Amino acid sequence: MSQLFHEVYGKYFRLLATVLQSETHSEESIRRILEIEGFGETAFSLLPSLVSEEENWHLLKKAEDGYQRILKKQPLHPVTELEKRWLKTMLEDRRIYNFLPRARVDDLLEELTAFESLFSAEMIDYFDRFQEGDPYGEQLYEEHARTLLQAIVTKGLVSIEYQTFGSQTVIQHTVFPEKLEYSQKNDKFRLKAKRKTKSGNWERVTFNLSEIVGVEPLDTIDGTQRSGNVRDKYINCLLKDDRDTLERAMFHFSNYRKVTQKTENEYEYQLTIYYPSQDETELLINILSFGPFLQVIEPQSFIRQMKYRLKRQKELYFPEPVKNVEEN
Numbered sequence: 001m002s003q004l005f006h007e008v009y010g011k012y013f014r015l016l017a018t019v020l021q022s023e024t025h026s027e028e029s030i031r032r033i034l035e036i037e038g039f040g041e042t043a044f045s046l047l048p049s050l051v052s053e054e055e056n057w058h059l060l061k062k063a064e065d066g067y068q069r070i071l072k073k074q075p076l077h078p079v080t081e082l083e084k085r086w087l088k089t090m091l092e093d094r095r096i097y098n099f100l101p102r103a104r105v106d107d108l109l110e111e112l113t114a115f116e117s118l119f120s121a122e123m124i125d126y127f128d129r130f131q132e133g134d135p136y137g138e139q140l141y142e143e144h145a146r147t148l149l150q151a152i153v154t155k156g157l158v159s160i161e162y163q164t165f166g167s168q169t170v171i172q173h174t175v176f177p178e179k180l181e182y183s184q185k186n187d188k189f190r191l192k193a194k195r196k197t198k199s200g201n202w203e204r205v206t207f208n209l210s211e212i213v214g215v216e217p218l219d220t221i222d223g224t225q226r227s228g229n230v231r232d233k234y235i236n237c238l239l240k241d242d243r244d245t246l247e248r249a250m251f252h253f254s255n256y257r258k259v260t261q262k263t264e265n266e267y268e269y270q271l272t273i274y275y276p277s278q279d280e281t282e283l284l285i286n287i288l289s290f291g292p293f294l295q296v297i298e299p300q301s302f303i304r305q306m307k308y309r310l311k312r313q314k315e316l317y318f319p320e321p322v323k324n325v326e327e328n
Contacts, residue, residue: 011038012046017075019050020059026066027051081115088112089119094136098145098180098189098209126187133187134210147215148191151177160191161214162207170213175205181255192276204276232257232274235302237287238295241267245293252286284309 015038019030030050034043048055051067060067079087090096091109100108135141151158158177163170175193182189189209194202239249246269250260257274271294275283284305287294296303 012042014077015042015046016059017077020069020071020075022069024063024066024068025060030060030067084112084115085118088115089117092117093121095182095189097136097142099149101146102142128185130186134189141210144212144215145180145189145209147217148177148209148212149180151217152179157218159214159216159218160207160212162211163213164208164211173205173207174218175207176202180209204278206276206278233277233280234272234274234299235283235287235296236298237271237273238263238297239269239271239290240293241269242293245290249290249294252289253283256283280305 015034018037019025019033027047031043031047034046038046049057050060059070061070062068088109091105091112096105148158150156155176157174159172159174161170161172173195175191175195177191177193179192180189181192191207191209191212193205193207195205197203239245246260249271253271253273256279259272261270262268263270273283280302284302287296288306288309296306
């Protein structure tokens with residue numbers, strides 16, 4: 001699989017391809033592309049290689065109105081056979097309909113008829129996943145997912161009707177969707193959003209996509225309307241990188257904002273995870289699953305919750321024997 005994610009398909013190569021799409025550029029327009037599409041240091045590191053005389057890569061040449069590409073045609077990005085097989089594998093995943101209409105998926109699969117998938121869903125055995133997943137294949141469920149995804153892209157408000165499992169009550173919410181999140185352990189999609197309270201503040205909310213029974217797009221809002229003082233909580237941990245613990249932690253906590261720093265000790269890292277308050281229970285369970293390789297050092301409130309949960313689990317599996325009291 002390393003060929004599929006080779007560096008020639010990375011961000012820097014795609015950035016240069018974007019610059020070379022136009023025949024001419026000013027130095028300022030090149031800088032803007034590198035700053036907007038790249039990383040923080042991209043313009044500083046790449047711009048001299050494009051426009052300076054000393055470090056020039058000779059992809060652009062000086063012209064009267066700026067810089068002109070040396071290519072006669074726009075650069076192409078060829079799709080390899082391995083990429084096509086990977087794409088077909090993704091298109092055969094039943095979750096793909098949350099992001100693409102069925103007609104579009106069918107058209108793409110028809111174009112990829114000559115290529116074999118890398119693997120099928122039947123080849124994967126999930127030994128630690130709950131059986132009750134989302135209702136993949138239901139048209140209304142798929143439409144809700146795509147409507148919410150569109151609202152995330154366009155930064156729009158939506159009105160959703162929400163009915164929790166086992167309840168007969170449907171509650172309406174007006175929210176600003178931020179992202180759709182997939183839980184591998186539960187095989188469910190969740191909507192992360194902000195909801196405006198009666199006091200005018202914003203609060204973070206999480207909805208199960210399968211329990212959303214109605215979605216209606218509303219207006220698009222600007223940054224000042226949706227900017228709320230929503231503070232995330234945080235925990236500081238010490239991680240011992242044994243048995244690929246660091247790699248597993250990056251995967252398990254990929255949906256959270258985090259800062260990772262190497263400590264002075266060998267194979268030890270300090271990991272700071274920022275999370276919304278409603279995710280605390282799920283985060284606590286994930287932290288405990290790492291056992292002695294991940295130690296929470298602050299805050300004390302989170303540590304107390306961990307101790308309490310471990311105590312309850314010990315009492316559940318190793319109950320203390322009941323003492324018989326003999327009557328005199």
